[in-house]
Amino acid sequence: MPATYNGVGTLYYGKRNRSVRIAPCRSCGRVAHLESYDTRLWFVIIFIPVLPLGRKRIIDACPACTRHFVAGADEYEQARQLQVSAAQEEYRRSPSPLTALKLHGTLLAFHEIEQAESLRQSARQKFPTDGEMLVGMAAQLGQAAVYEPMAELYEAAHRLRPDLPEVRVELALRRIDSGRLEEARKLLDFLEAPGAARRHSLGPLDTLALHYQKKGRHQEALEIAQHLLDELPRIGQIHRFRAFVARSEKALGRYDSMLPARAFPQRVLPR
Ligand SMILES: [Zn+2]
Known part of the structure; x- marks a missing residue:
């Protein structure tokens, strides 16, 4: 995390491609508006940015405890495009509960929460009796701290596979x-x-x-x-x-x- 001492040090400036979701912070556990955005890390003197140190992607910044994840912004965007489109392509080519699960996990990993939701809807129509797929998706939602649909999926999975x-x-x-x-x-x-x-x-x-x-x-x-x-x-x-x-x-x-x-x-x- 950036820090300054007597106004000299590093700071983030700017917020682009901002998205906010309501979820529990992974650090302090409080439910908050977690903010993700692209920014630039600068070397600053008396709070004046003098030297750009690179674009960063801030992930799930918590307003309560200020903890967040950081990734290189370009790398993040590249990885997002590559991995999401690869998983989408695979699911299109051979739709199965397994490729649906892979795409769902990839979408959640990159915080494409709405895309993940519409995938869930279509995959459940396509594979209405696959309890294992529902369990897998529910576990992924748990990892991504998206708890409401997770609970619903576990209930649905239990109706299909009470065992x-x-x-x-x-x-x-x-x-x-x-x-x-x-x-x-x-x-x-x-x-x-x-x-x-x-x-x-x-x-x-x-x-x-x-x-x-x-x-x-x-x-x-x-x-x-x-x-x-x-x-x-x-x-x-x-x-x-x-x-x-x-x-x-x-x-x-x-x-x-x-x-x-x-x-x-x-x-x-x-x-
Ligand atoms: Zn927090």
Whole structure:
């Protein structure tokens, strides 16, 4: 980032090809009007630009924390044209869920949000039953912090492919966020099957159990904790897990704890 000291240093001057989108800043997380534009970096003396140091593309400048990405403006424009037209050409030549996904990702990478949206519409008409394509596009939207259409795509993908674990996890985490814990638990039922830890991360169950506890639903919190303990016996020695279980057991007045005896010494155990 440019900086000046006593008016001597570097500064950006000018804003061309400006675009603004509302999205969470990757740095501070606040939702803000992120601004992208071409500018020129100058060497300045007493804030007077004296030496041009090249055109830059400022990407997603956040008004709250001022963090942003920088690219060489010419290189950025060249890369944008090359990659977007290559992906468009490929999709035109052989339209498939995979080439649609590639084009969609490329458009999002270069902040062509509206083009990406119209591609989604046409690709969904062309491949109406391809749940995997929807999941891929949803993941790309998540990476680009375009969350509204992402949520809608995950819901649509779930209607087509209710079996896909990553979709169930995505939807469950959203249900948890909005306090719909029963729905979340149903979506995560595959993680409560015996042996689930061998094929999946049980992290979402951990999150669910925490939310049950926070709501005072200690019975459900302990049911899930018992399953976590069965699947991953080593967590029985982890302090955070033990404290979690103890809290709910105490709330229910249970004195025969599910927790194993504490092993010693604690500090050599993997966390
Ligand atoms: Zn920020």
